[in-house]
Amino acid sequence: MAARGGRALSPRRARLNVLRGASTRAQVYALIRRAIVSLDLPPGQGLSENELAARYGVSRTPVREAIIRLADEGLVEVAPQLGTFVSRISAREVVEVQFIRETLELASLPHAIANVTAADEAYLRALVEEQAEAGRTGDLRRWFATDEDLHRSLLEIGGHPRAWSVVSSAKAHLDRVRMLTLPDPGILAELHEQHRQIVDAVVAKKRRQAQDVLRRHLRLALDVLEPLERQFPDYFIADEDEEPDLARTRLIRGRSGH
Known part of the structure; x- marks a missing residue:
């Protein structure tokens, strides 16, 4: 396989992986973060240190x-006297992080076009095919993993491997919006076709076409943001430091690129 499988880990398997790791602390953080981003721990859900420790077979420490650490990233909220909860999704943060991601990936893309090799092409096309298979079988974890691998690989081919760590560390709210869209077969098909077009354009060294498709591809999250807020109102928060009209204006500007 071109990329790792995306099936959910059972509690037992998660526990074994943690205990075999070099850093239990890092792996527990990664497991909880992945559960939040994948919506296994949905926005607003309460978190119990005892239950999580039992789930992963570790101490509470x-x-x-x-x-x-997750609270520092804005993924967890600790409310005195009330408890600890998975943070709700901030639409404003989704817009801001999408801007950062688009800026970095579009800037790197011409370098990927200049540097792409036959081996790179084979790997990218294998990812696209694996993603198609994941879509056919309904394996959304695997689909998401191939998406991550493809975008990270384009940055690496472009000579900017550290850019992905910047994007990845900031885009948890954006990723949760993306996860909400994945059960839609139409969106899955559209995203996969865009991936195929991006790879085709990069290999053919068609810079403008590659950039246009990548830009549309990354902005899809903004196109679905407001409908998702209406569909899942309990998953989103209103940004208290902005008036609603201003927040809406920022969303529209984010979509148009102005």
Whole structure:
């Protein structure tokens, strides 16, 4: 396979992976973060240190440290006297992070076009095919993993491997919006076709075409943002430091690129 499988880990398998890892603290953090981003732990859900520790077969200490780190990232909220909860999705943050991601990936794309090799082409096309198979079987975890691998690979081919860590560390709210869209077969098909077109354009060294498709591809999250807010109102928060009209204006500007 071109990329790792995306099937959910059972609690037992998750526990074994943690105990075999070099850093229990890092792995517990990664497991909880992945559960939040994948919506296994949905926005607003309460978190219990004892339950999470039992789930991963560890003490409460690495769980507590992971929650502190996730709170710093805005993925967890600790409310005195009330408890600890998975943060709801901030539409404003989705817009801002999408802008960062689009800026970095579009800037790197011409370098990927200049540097792409036959081996790179084979790997990218294998990812596209694996993603198609994941879509056919309904394996959304695997589909998402191939999406991540493809975008990271384009940055690496472009000579900017560290850019992905910047994007990845900031885009948790954006990723949760993306996960909400994946059960839609129409959106899956559209995203996959865009991936195929991006790879074709990069290999053919068609810079303008590659950039146009990549831009449309990355902005799809903004196109679905407001419908998702209406469909899943309990998953989203209103940004208290902005008036609603201003927030809406920023969303529209984000979509148009102005």
